[in-house]
Amino acid sequence: MAKETIGIEALLHRAYAQYRVDKVTPAAVLGMPRFKPSGSLVGAMQALQLGTIIDNSGAAARMLGFQSMAAATPDDLLVVHDHVLALSAWLIEGAQGDEPQAWKRSEIAAQGWRVEDAASGLWLVRPGEEGAADAWSRLHDPFLTALVIEHARNGTRPDHGGPMPARRGRPDEAARAERAGIMLARAIYATWHAALGLLAVELDGVLLKHQVTGPTSPEAPWDSEATGNVLASQAGRSDLGRNSTPAKLLNRKANRRL
Structure with missing residues (x-):
């Protein structure tokens, strides 16, 4: 029997709005x-x-x-939910900066780094070499599983913070805080979009009745030059699964200096 071709957003909406697989x-x-x-x-x-x-x-x-x-509940949708649950392992490094980077906790451990949960928040700690001090970088937990489920159920997209306000002169504390908030929103949106792209690749090879295509939401809606799908030109590549880690998916135009 031929598979149904469906976009990842439509598939997630079916899973969480129609069948509510997170309740099963x-x-x-x-x-x-x-x-x-x-x-x-x-x-x-x-x-x-x-x-x-x-x-x-x-x-x-x-x-x-x-x-x-x-x-x-169709078996395919239960498989979808299993993959969405795995997104809870994603963290964003430098979410309020110009070059945010998404990591899985397993990737952090594989590098020999660690995550510290301090009173000031989550931190990525890279051990120093030959007696040098450890390098600490702030992490943000986007609660990606909940984020994906929420927007799938509601048929919405995360807020990306809107356009960056044009300012002249040296920015004051309020301006810096506003910019940091917009950059955080953009990082979360980019991570959400990258997660949909990764889900599309992973699920397309394991679902029995669905052929999954990439997200239709814009990759970087704040950037008129960066539109289209994360996987629009690469959805058929057999080697994409090996290279489609969250870190590499985010290291694209949507994640450039803004």
């Missing part, structure tokens, strides 16, 4: 925190597995509801 988990149905199963959940699952007649109220009934929800 035992924890969500039972109203429990993730990764904290209780005795009632275990008992309900055992009863369902054994075919035991159980009361139609409480946790067990909600587990039956979960089974119905899961059965009605």
Whole structure:
């Protein structure tokens, strides 16, 4: 059977607006925190597995509801949700500067660096060589999984901060703060867009019934010269998956000096 060709934004909207796949988990149905199963959940699952007649109220009934929800959800959309959950590992270095860079936590660890959660926020620490001091760089957590789900469900895009105000003379503290806020919004938007591009590449090779194309949202809506899709000219490249890390996706025109 031929696959349905669908853009990544339309696919995510279907998953989170129509099927609400983020709710199709035992924890969500039972109203429990993730990764904290209780005795009632275990008992309900055992009863369902054994075919035991159980009361139609409480946790067990909600587990039956979960089974119905899961059965009605296309398998492809559950795979989509698994990939979106993995986006929670992304962090942005220098989000308020001219050259923001996105990293996965696994990439940071692979470089021999570390993430420090200090009172002042998250920091990327690069150990110094031969007794030199460590280099500390501020990190921003965009809560990318929640960001992608929110805008997928609502059919919207993140705010990119609008145009940069034109100013003359030396900027004062208020002007610097305004610029930093706009740069942060742009970095978050660029990371969101890069994430959609990466999802399109990853999902196109694993979904059974969908052929996924890249995002239609502009790559850098604040820049009239940078329009189109992150993966518009490369969606068919077989080697793209190896090179499409968040860091490399952001290191494009959308991430140039603004």
